[in-house]
Amino acid sequence: MTEINPSQITFARVRRRLTKAQLAKELSVTGRSIQNYETGSSTPDAETLAKLAKLLNFPQQFFFIEESMPTIKEHAASFRSLSKITEAMKNCALSAGAIAFKINDWMEGRFTLPKANLPDLSDLSAENAAAALRRIWGLGNAPIPNMIHLLESKGIRVFSLAEEAREVDAFCTWHDSKPFIFLNTMKSAERSRFDAAHELGHLVRDVYSMQHGKLHGPEMERQADAFAAAFLMPEDSVVTNIPPAFTIAYLIKIKRYWGVSLVALAYRYHSLKTMTEWTYRNLCIEMARNGYRTSEPAPMERESSQLLSKVLDFLKSQKIGRAEIAKNLCVSIDEINTLTFKLTRLSVVPMSKIG
Known part of the structure; x- marks a missing residue:
């Protein structure tokens, strides 16, 4: 089996907004263990890896991807x-x-x-x-x-x-x-x-x-x-x-x-x-x-992504769902769902109708 990529563990932890100490507590391991996992000094055993994957909501395969996730540089x-x-x-x-x-x-x-x-x-x-x-x-x-x-x-x-x-x-x-x-x-x-x-x-x-x-x-x-x-x-x-x-x-x-x-x-x-x-x-x-700084009066309909909607609709017609995309990328379907939009309709009234 391919070796675990330690940077993927760090990525998944950061994605879930957990500190090393918090993750260690959830996994019932020491903070030093998490440090070693993320530096590659040691690797989690099969049971710990399964718990780690479930806790961080990433498929186990994600941690074995050789190419690390893209990074966005500071201030970029x-x-x-x-x-x-x-x-x-x-x-x-x-x-x-x-x-x-x-x-x-x-x-x-x-x-x-x-x-x-x-x-x-x-x-x-x-x-x-x-x-x-x-x-x-x-x-x-x-x-x-x-x-x-x-x-x-x-x-x-x-x-x-x-x-x-x-x-x-x-x-x-x-x-x-x-x-x-x-x-x-x-x-x-x-x-x-x-x-x-x-x-x-x-x-x-x-x-x-x-x-x-x-x-x-x-x-x-x-x-x-x-x-x-x-x-x-x-x-x-x-x-x-x-x-x-x-x-x-x-x-x-x-x-x-x-x-x-x-x-x-x-x-x-x-x-x-x-x-x-x-x-x-x-x-x-x-x-x-009137609370209009936090609650919008006469709210308009939410906008959505036309591009993503068309792509996902086409894939659906080909019997390819979001679960298939998630599987290909070795992430949970939740990640696909939260990063994409649902189709909605937007209405903008003409100026002639104001008054």
Whole structure:
């Protein structure tokens, strides 16, 4: 039998957000034993390996794969809300990303997927970069019906973050010259769309930083937020369609047109200086009082992956299910399920129906 690859044990442990001490306790072994397993100084016996595989929810074959899982270098991924992400959360999300790379490789070996051709807009401001990308992609100033479909059509691979990394809003990275975006699908559909646009901003404006390991900081995140707002709500169209009164009721109608959160819409109007500071402050107070900072009013339907849905539907027609993909990749079917999307329908209302 092929020897155990110790790096696979480390990968699986990190994927489950367990420390060496925690894993040792669960397996009823010493911490030194786990250390030895992960350095290759010793290997678990058959009984311990079986317990390890069950606990970490990986098939035993996973630990015998000679080629170690892909790694994402430090600072090669851009994370939102940096202040609340622990190292364990980040590494858990990155390990999920590595499995997504393997899923993507598996699909590319069987299907012709869109190739990425993202422009480098790092020399432009966030606002100008968003406008330029809309021109390059021929989007005009209209709302974007489905962000995930748009990203996938431009060769960006979009996957879902697993529940273990639920504290992570979203992140993006490059692998083998392919851009990837990972979204937290436990957030509202509106916030997930904004996250997708935020990560797109990193991919087109922070190319050098991500490829050369430059540290990501708060200012880079603020710029990505500015890009997302401008990309989802282009200035010319937003300014042209200023409501007669900035009330919560009217803004709820407008937010459905753009497919953004109420908070993001109010902030966009404020940042474009179309409302006074006093009006914006009162709107913020009212939104907070109604719980609209955490619970979205009149929520829209969640977006899904068109690419993954088509691939999985075709495979199903060929009597190939997700279990077969999991078996090929030596991972659990849970990994496939959490990293892929279910098909849903998205409705965006025309501006003519607002009012």
